[in-house]
Amino acid sequence: MKNTLIAPSVLSADFANLQRDIEMINNSEADWFHIDIMDGVFVPNISFGMPVLEAITRHAKKTIDVHLMIVNPDQYIKTFAQLGATNLTVHIEACTHLHRTLQAIKAEGMKAGIAVNPHTNVSLLEDVIKDVDVVCLMSVNPGFGGQSFIERTYDKVKQLKEIITRNGASTLIEIDGGVSDKNAKQLVEAGADVLVAGNYVFRAEDPVATIAGLKKLTSF
Numbered sequence: 120m121k122n123t124l125i126a127p128s129v130l131s132a133d134f135a136n137l138q139r140d141i142e143m144i145n146n147s148e149a150d151w152f153h154i155d156i157m158d159g160v161f162v163p164n165i166s167f168g169m170p171v172l173e174a175i176t177r178h179a180k181k182t183i184d185v186h187l188m189i190v191n192p193d194q195y196i197k198t199f200a201q202l203g204a205t206n207l208t209v210h211i212e213a214c215t216h217l218h219r220t221l222q223a224i225k226a227e228g229m230k231a232g233i234a235v236n237p238h239t240n241v242s243l244l245e246d247v248i249k250d251v252d253v254v255c256l257m258s259v260n261p262g263f264g265g266q267s268f269i270e271r272t273y274d275k276v277k278q279l280k281e282i283i284t285r286n287g288a289s290t291l292i293e294i295d296g297g298v299s300d301k302n303a304k305q306l307v308e309a310g311a312d313v314l315v316a317g318n319y320v321f322r323a324e325d326p327v328a329t330i331a332g333l334k335k336l337t338s339f
């Protein structure tokens with residue numbers, strides 16, 4: 120049976136009640152905390168930085184999946200390891216020496232992820248796929264929660280899945296942006312392993328039930 124991992128995106132949490140929202144995720148069927156770090160340069164928005172991440176990891180009891188939307192991610196790899204990141208994902212569009220960056224992330228004891236913008240072809244991952252633990256396929260343009268899902272993503276998932284299988288890699292495919300009950304099942308059928316959900320979870324009347332619903336819908 121497929122066990123799809125659900126990763127609520129903390130960007131959509133209520134920052135005035137951050138501990139409450141973290142406990143909600145702890146007590147739900149969610150698998151990962153998805154944490155978006157934005158620098159206002161790589162993306163046109165600034166989210167939060169080290170002190171907030173430190174506060175999150177102090178309470179979070181599940182995998183900490185950090186999605187860096189920043190330029191020069193190499194200079195912060197050690198810091199994110201010290202702050203408790205389990206997975207560290209960098210954007211392919213932000214890395215000149217991607218292979219080196221992946222090695223540096225692993226050397227700090229973290230799982231290495233690559234995020235891919237909607238305009239980037241997944242064939243660019245062919246030569247590094249065996250070194251990648253997670254590919255985060257952006258199904259919106261990064262920078263904001265609550266945007267509409269880009270339909271082209273289904274084809275990208277299938278294409279990426281084919282590359283992973285052909286190379287004998289065990290890379291997970293994560294989908295980030297606009298995920299809801301409208302697209303979750305179809306994404307998993309295409310090959311997705313991890314679903315990030317921000318607004319769909321945190322704007323719901325009952326976030327715990329919404330997470331459980333996503334989990335049920337994608338476990339078959």
Ligand code: DX5
Pocket residue numbers: 128130131153155186259260261262263264265266295296297298315316317318319
């Ligand atoms: C977008 C972020 C996403 C975002 C997802 O730049 O990387 O993780 O929080 O939020 P929703 O699910 O609301 O699109």
Ligand code: ZN
Pocket residue numbers: 128153154155186295315
């Ligand atoms: Zn993200």
